Amino acid sequence: MEFGPFLLLALMEGLVTAAVLALTASGLSLVFGIMRVVNVAHGAFFMLGAVLAWFTAQWVPGPPAVAFAVALIVCPLIVGAIAALADTAILKRLNYEPEATIVATIGLLYILEQAALSLFGPDARPVPAPFNIRLQLPWFGYSGYKLAVVAAAIIVLLGVWLILKHTRAGLVMRATQIDRDTARAFGINVDRVYAGVFAMGAGLAAIAAVLIVPIQQAHYLMGGDPLLLSFIVVIIGGLGSLRGTLVAALLIGLSDGVISTFFAPTLAKIIATLVVALVLVFRPQGLFGTRTT
Amino acid sequence: MLTLTGIDAGYGEVQVLRGLSLEARTGEVLCVMGRNGAGKSTMLKTIMGQVRATSGAILLDDTRIDGLPAHEVPRHGIGYVPQGRRLFGDLTVAENIEIGLMTRSKGARVRDSVLDLFPRLRERMGQVSCTLSGGEQQMLAIARALCLEPKVLLLDEPTEGLQPSMIALIRDTVVALKKTGVATILVEQRVDAALSVGDRISFMVGGAVVETMPAKGLSAASAHFATYVGV
Ligand SMILES: Nc1ncnc2c1ncn2[C@@H]1O[C@H](COP(=O)(O)OP(=O)(O)OP(=O)(O)O)[C@@H](O)[C@H]1O
Ligand SMILES: [Mg+2]
Secondary structure (H helix, E strand, O other): OOHHHHHHHHHHHHHHHHHHHHHHHHHHHHHHHHHOOOOOOHHHHHHHHHHHHHHHHHHOOOOHHHHHHHHHHHHHHHHHHHHHHHHHHHHOOOOOOHHHHHHHHHHHHHHHHHHHHHHHOOOOEOOOOOOOOEEEOOOOEEEHHHHHHHHHHHHHHHHHHHHHHHOHHHHHHHHHHHOHHHHHHOOOOHHHHHHHHHHHHHHHHHHHHHHHHHHHOEOOOOOHHHHHHHHHHHHHHOOOOHHHHHHHHHHHHHHHHHHHHHOOHHHHHHHHHHHHHHHHHHOOOOOOOOOOO | OEEEEEEEEEEOOEEEEEEEEEEEOOOOEEEEEEOOOOOHHHHHHHHOOOOOEEEEEEEEOOEEOOOOOHHHOHHHOEEEEOOOOOOOOOOEHHHHHHHHHHHOOOOHHHHHHHHHHOHHHHOOOOOEHHHOOHHHHHHHHHHHHHOOOOOEEEEEOOOOOOOHHHHHHHHHHHHHHHHOOOEEEEEOOOHHHHHHHOOEEEEEEOOEEEEEEEHHHOOOOOHHHHHHHOO
């Protein structure tokens, strides 16, 4: 293949990575932005979404598209419910102390992984894609499903943005983020907002996982990479800044696609880590973050 | 009417309020005065449920409100203007107002009547509230609390750092509210302001109310102010 088409292919692969990463990282960013909780279990919620998608594919009869549609709706809801439960049962009791919640979410990560290991087993298992359309470009054919993943991610992220900026629930979340005591003085049930935000963050990771699992297979340890990359994206973009998260996801996703295609996936990770180091040194609040107290 | 009896409260190990009692009556402004650190703000936070009373009782009419989760206190009709305003700074004027209205599910009628009190806010609905001037911010903090149509209004040093014309506007607003039957607790450091709007004045020392007087019985030269407020 010539260079031009090869680059196009790399960019398209990168775009898929970026889309899934943007979904996952925006969940992490949302939770940190509003609750000031660094959720180390975020990758485990991602994994749970993929594993549950596999179970759904087993249980729901009929064509793969039906099972997939069910998974896309039901899995994020289940994962969100588990997250809300974890918030109320664990994080709330710790009074959302930053250090304590990091340790607690590490514990949660292991609990979820071990639970997946015992219920799902140690093997990687494939989930069929809802459809198999190949888009024939002049130079190469490309998976129509991958492009659908990008479109779905854009729609979900647009939805998140609309919720945050243009609904009462979003207004309540933003007010809670700014000042939780004053939010309470105006009738906002902060506990409920936190449970909802934690559920929403986990749900976003689960949506990302359901979307990617037909490409990647479900495995009980699959949460590690998305967690690491999400942290990278969130640090580069600025913790809590949704816009920064999106830009950084695009940056990391596309460069990952290009560098992995032309050189090696390991080099892509090394460069991403270097960028994080540079950002931490020269702009610790991230590209779009504001310095918070 | 809001009644506090024998309230103890504090932060962790540190006790601040010690057997505090006071009463805010309908259609009246109760001024609370005392030195820095006397516990005036802590008293208001305790009413709002942000600081827990470890003993004593807080009654709104006949309902006990101490022990309620903090977010349920305002829903009983207690509007709060915290010290330093505490606006939702990144939100617009309209959004701050919206949150006030949401507290007790009030609608456009209440919004309009509140904005009629502060026409300057109406011109700035889309502005991010942390970019307002100090006086405008204070108007917004009061407007946000009035969006609850409160039975009880708690004001913590609302005139701190404002110019005279703004102070007069806030004073007139507080006085006008009396006619609507609101019970107001006004924490105030300035003697002239306390005397001009207060019906009664409570003096706080060391976390307790040590004396409550009708404002009419006091003048700016009264020894009470020198003793309890240090002016
Ligand atoms: N969050 C807190 N944690 C610990 N101690 C606190 C806290 N807030 C206030 N205090 C202490 O409680 C005491 C009373 O404070 P408070 O703010 O109620 O005083 P105040 O009468 O409102 O004073 P000022 O006139 O300066 O506003 C002070 O000694 C203060 O240091
Ligand atoms: Mg104070």
